[in-house]
Amino acid sequence: MQAKSIITGNVYLITLGRNEVRGEVIKATEKGWNVRLLASDKVIKVNNCERFIRKARTIAITGGTPKAKGKKAKATTPKQPNDGLSALDAAHKVLVEIGTALTVRQITEIIIEKRYCPNLKGATPHLTISSALQREVKSKGSESRFYKGGKGLFGAYSE
Numbered sequence: 001m002q003a004k005s006i007i008t009g010n011v012y013l014i015t016l017g018r019n020e021v022r023g024e025v026i027k028a029t030e031k032g033w034n035v036r037l038l039a040s041d042k043v044i045k046v047n048n049c050e051r052f053i054r055k056a057r058t059i060a061i062t063g064g065t066p067k068a069k070g071k072k073a074k075a076t077t078p079k080q081p082n083d084g085l086s087a088l089d090a091a092h093k094v095l096v097e098i099g100t101a102l103t104v105r106q107i108t109e110i111i112i113e114k115r116y117c118p119n120l121k122g123a124t125p126h127l128t129i130s131s132a133l134q135r136e137v138k139s140k141g142s143e144s145r146f147y148k149g150g151k152g153l154f155g156a157y158s159e
C-alpha cells in the first residue's frame with residue numbers, strides 16, 4: 001500500500017509479526033503512523049507502509065480476520081434445530097449484541113443463558129461452537145461472518 005493512501009481515521013488490515021490485525025490510524029507522524037489495534041485498544045507505531053495490507057471493511061467488533069489458506073473447504077454448520085437458532089446463528093447474534101470479541105466458552109454460556117439454541121446440549125457444547133466457528137473462518141476467509149480477534153477470541157461482523 002502506498003503511504004499517501006493511508007488516511008487518519010480509517011481502519012486497515014495490518015501485518016503484525018505473522019498475524020494480520022485490524023487497526024485504526026490515529027495519527028500520521030514524520031516516521032510513520034500511530035495505530036490503535038481494535039482487538040486490544042493498544043497503540044503501536046507503524047513505520048513501514050508495506051505493513052498495511054488493505055483497508056478493512058466496517059466491523060461491529062474489534063479484531064482481525066485471517067485469510068483463508070489452501071483450497072477452500074465446504075462450510076458446514078451444526079445441525080439446524082427444530083426450534084431456536086442454529087449454533088452459528090446464535091453465536092453471531094451474541095457477538096453482534098455484545099459488541100466485542102469473546103472466548104468460545106463465554107459465547108456458549110450466553111447462548112445457553114439466553115436460550116438462543118435450545119438444542120445445544122451435552123457435556124461440551126463449547127467444542128461444538130468452537131469447531132463451527134473455526135470451520136467458517138477457515139473455509140470462507142474474508143467472506144466469513146466471524147473473525148479471530150486474538151488467541152482464543154472470536155468476533156463477528158455486523159450485517
